[in-house]
Each structure stands twice: as structure tokens, then as C-alpha cells.
Amino acid sequence: MNIIVSGCLLGICCRYNGTGKLSEELAERMKEYHFIPVCPEQLGGLTTPRLPAEKIGDKVILKDGRDVTEEFIQGAKETLKLAQMYDCKLAILKERSPSCGYGKIYDGSFTGQIIDGNGVTAEILSENGIMVIGESKINKLEDIVNNMNNH
Template structure:
């Protein structure tokens, strides 16, 4: 049975920067839970960040690939560099995925860790741009298919196709 890595905040755990969760109520996710497929993980907690914590964004003009390559940082609004925590968390997520044989992940969109399609632009002005967070990028770089909370149907389709193959 193939496993699905899922952001802890999407499973109702209060691990987001503001101490909240963003639980999703999707029947497919509930079925995966019942089947024992879910591997619940928060890369930011795994990377050593507390709850609550200041928000953080990849610096303007940079990408998750730049952060992973050591060419860019992830900063708080006050300018604190939290890059090491995010990179450590991304590596922990990859290790967890490998340990459980995960091929599919459903992660929280817009996060500097978990964003799969878009992230905030680094100015803390609430603007988003196309791109990925560091965990989503690292997982993709190692063959894990990454989806966001609005793409559970697509993740289920990918999983079903992988199991039929």
C-alpha cells in the first residue's frame, strides 16, 4: 500500500506559524487515514521552529531552489534568517518520505516550506507568485509528486494510477 505524506496542519494539528491549523475535510483524505496511508509531517516543526512563530518568506527574487543551493535565505518580517530551520525541515520531510516509501505528498499551499504552486513574494505584503516552497521543491527533486490541499482529487488519481502500474 502506497503512503501519502501530508502537511500536519492539513490534518488539524495546530502547527502553523500563527498556532492554527488548516484542516481539510476531504473524503479521500479520510479514506487514506482509515487505510493507514497517511504520513503526517510538519517540516517547520521538524526543522526546529516553535509554535507560534513569526511568519517567514523566501527573500524577494529568489526561489526554493536558490535556498536549497545556499544562494538565498528565508526571512521573518524583522529580518531574522530562519533558512537553516526550513532547509533542515525539508531534509527531514524527504527522510520521512523515503522511510515510508512515499511517492505522493499533499502539502499546504503558499507556505515557504510546503507551497507547491505558489509562495509569498518575500515582501510580507500578501502578494503571491508562482513557485514552490523548499520542502515541496526538495521532494519533487527526489521524485515525489507534490500536490496542494486543493488538488486532492489529482493526488488520488496519481496514487491510483501508480498502484495500477
């Protein structure tokens, strides 16, 4: 099964601060699944490192106030293209990110407050029939995949 994965979760140094966030639990599953690593922010033309960004309503704003909504939308569209190209039905994305967060994201105040909501990429993938989960659900990956295969 092909699965879109936030590149940072595989240790790729593409986060806003130039680091990765390797998930050992995810890395262990690379033998079982075909992961397609993506960084929507980079695919949208943003640099690494870059200032932190958060969603405020329908906009994505950098900590210095610059609007990067268009870059986030472009990166989401490119990620969707890859998901469709590789027939991915599932995406494992970085939680709370303004791009990849699903269900919970930072509130736009840059204070670490969490609100209900989806990042730009998570929303576009979900709207196009791709199941999105965060890294905290990796321990349920086998059950999720089995359930998907049985439907």
C-alpha cells in the same frame, strides 16, 4: 499507500500562528490511505507559534527580518528522510507556504502577493522523485494515485 501530508492539513496545530487548517476532504481519506503528518518548520527546530516567514530568492526570512533558511532546509531534509523511510511517492502539502508551497508561494513582501515558485520542502521532495500536490488537488487524489500505480 503511504503519503506525506502537511500536519496542519490534518488539524495539527503547527502553523506559524499556532493553529491547524483541517481539510475535511483530506480527513475523510484517512480510511483509504496511510498519511504521515509532518511539519517541516517544527522538524527544522522552529517553535510554534512563530513569526510568519516568506521566501525571498533562496532565503527564508521571518517577518522581523531574521534569516531562518537553515531551519527550513533542515526541516526539509528531515521530511525527505521520513518520506524515504516510509517509501512515500506522494506528498500533499500546504499551498503557498515558504516550506510546503508547490508551484505558487508568497512573494516575500508579507502582503499576500503570490508568485511562481516552490517552498523549500516541496522543492527537495520533488527533486528526489516524490510527487507534490497542494490541498486544492485533494479532490483528484484517487486519479493521481491510480495513475501513479499504473506507471
